[in-house]
Amino acid sequence: MTIIKLINIALRNLFRNSRRTFITVLVSASGFAALAIIAGYMEFTFFGLREMTICKGFTASGGTGHLQVFMQDALQKEERYPLEFGIEVNDKLQSNIESTGNVSFTIPRVEFNGLISNGEKSISFLGMGVDPVKESKLIEYWYALDNMSSKAVRADSSFTQLKNTAPNGVLLGEEMAKALNVKKGSGLMLMSTTVDGAVNVVDVTVAGIVQNTIKSINRYYLVTNIKTAQSLMQTEKVSKIVVILNKTENTDAVRPLLSKKLNGSSAKPLFSVIPWNNLAEYYNSVIDAYRIIFSFSGIIIVVIVFLSCTNTMLMATMERVKEIGTLKAIGISNIWIILMFLFEGFFIGVLSVVAGIALKYIFSWIINNSGFMMPPPPGMTSSYELNIFSAVEFLPWISLLVMVSTTFSGLLTFVKIRKISIVNSLTHV
Template sequence: MNKMNIIKLARLAWRNLLRNGRRTLITLLVSSAGFAALAIVAGYMEFTFYGLQEMTICRGFTAGGGTGHLQIFRKEALDREERFPLEYGIGQNQTIQSEIEKEKNVLATIPRIEFNGLISNGEKSISFLGTGVVPEKEIKLIDYWNQTNKMTNSRRMDNSAYLNLAKGAPNGVLVGEEMAKALDAKVGTNLMLMSTTVDGAVNAVDVTVAGIARNPMKSIDRYYLVSHLETAQNLMFTDKVSKIVVVLNNTGNTQSAIPSISRRINGSGSSGSFSIVPWQSLAEYYYSVRDAYNIIFSFTGIIVVVIVFLSCANTMLMATMERVREIGTLKAIGISNSWISLMFLLEGFFIGLLSVAGGIVLKFLFSIIINNSGFRMPPPPGMTSSYLLNIFPAMEFLPWISLLVIASTTLSGLLALIKIRKISIVNSLSHV
């Protein structure tokens, strides 16, 4: 056939779809709903992964707080076991912070001390996992979260706990809700911290509860404690810090910032005293959740595609059975099975195109409804906070979903091809 005949075949396929409008409409609705379902799942997946990524960076899922984009350690701290606390801590950290903050993509540097010990109210003692911080600098991590372009007012992170710590007594601490319940502590309650110094001795300091915070992880909330950096240093008799957290202006700049920061703190040589660890290497919880969600979303996508395929295949088979005499007539005038099959494939292709158009409309319509509904999702397993459901546009996924739906509707015509090849001219012309 020449080009004109192919165009005529496409017109014939289009008219065949319009000939039974109700059946075509039902198939289109199923296929469009399938496209919209896949696109909404992709939007929810993008929202979930983005939220987990930025939550890991800004707040974290451990007692140590948010990972930041980068963390600076002494190399020995990563390669060896410490014989005593802060044996491989970072000294003169303010000088290092000043050098790092000269980089154009760096928003802030945050020194931290990680320590542990016992906390007591005089009658009861429980263990704690503590972090010594500079509250004013920790607030910069929260500011980064609140200023990201995908955050709305309803998802802004509260910085009141760190503000209370900054404005409170010099020896103020933040404790987790479960710890506060266990010690019967309230804001203003006096407690005592006991820990091991860098010399191996036991030291104690009196502290005051400046605020009660909720850690994202339920299992950590009972041991969660945050103190001023000076309080932790006085408790441990040291001027070192465990690490320096670096906050960048964009997560996408993480890898590109490492070489320039390394040159500033390690010099131009290949060796140096410090290791720079990106947040991806510190985000075990993020990757475990992402892997689980990828399996769930992939399985959901397969089910939706199968439903779309079977719906279109059913339409094509019904059309084949209703048009047996038409198919026999086409064969009788010399049209080959291949061209008749191509006509059915074109019908499936047109259904796919219309499904994509309808699916895009449904996707954005339902996304608007969901994003403005204020619906809250329950806390994920092991966590304490619910979160607002949101569907991101996920524009980069739409071309792939479109190809998947069009391929499913087009290839559904292959089942009709098997039936067409079995139809003989004589039997088809006498078919009722």
């Protein structure tokens, strides 16, 4: 009953100075909304970056897919010649993979390197042989997922250009094209080592000049049709098979199934199935950096909420010195009085959470409908449309954080309340 009365007094005290309570709640609610919007933006960024890594990637050769199938030896041993540990792709293997639950399709890729020459100048390159039809499908998959950036500036898929440039098209990075002084339609030569160790040359045509998302790659990276790469290396093998699932969330579930399906119960597995996040160094480093930035912003906001609320509580204590003295004089212990202030802090927290949720959704709606374009992140070339996700799973934690900080601001009055002299406070004006 005593607690109920204290809660009652705390609530009445809140409404006694309604303007101050309103301002404190507004500050705390803004803090809540800011944290929730940061969480929503973080969720959007992580989602966008994840799906971009999987579907589009940061180079012209496309995304990582959800899973990649390698020969086990390719990951453990050094190759003595190109594609020594490549995969012999056949219909059985392909259908084996594609018949696994939640698998949408597969894409073969060939990694190779060598020299590219315009006849006068040669530059070393890292290349990727891709199936432009299937890669285009993956890009479309990304666009379908990426419904939040429908207004984003999108270049025509470079894979379409590659597909349309028969027979030996090649996509060059901007820097490489500049260095070789070529433009779309120009003829070039690719030189590389075959699987037998001989040197081979194929003539290629520039199908397009692309901007890789990571700028530094533009200088040495090229993409060509998988058939071109295989004819250059004189092999039918591929370096890896990229597996696309219907949903990223199914990655962890499909991986062991696929691995089991490919390797059976063999003690020495032939294939290795690697999930996308083990292959996404750039994604992982960006996520780590973003987490630190977002956490730091969150800490600053919580500190502001805490200080604002503490200020209110201390002001309330100063204003109510006479009352506190009276309560002490009639025999009410400090602990009860402090509890009353804790309840006040707690109710400020509750009001802030309610108002904060409303503010969060209002601001999120405004931002999501404003079509605001964010500048490209450091090291990247494309801008993107700002979007705030609902981040519902973060809201209970943010609510807890705000309520703990407002409640504990009441606890800081403990020192002040303990120090208040009963005799002096009774005559306090």
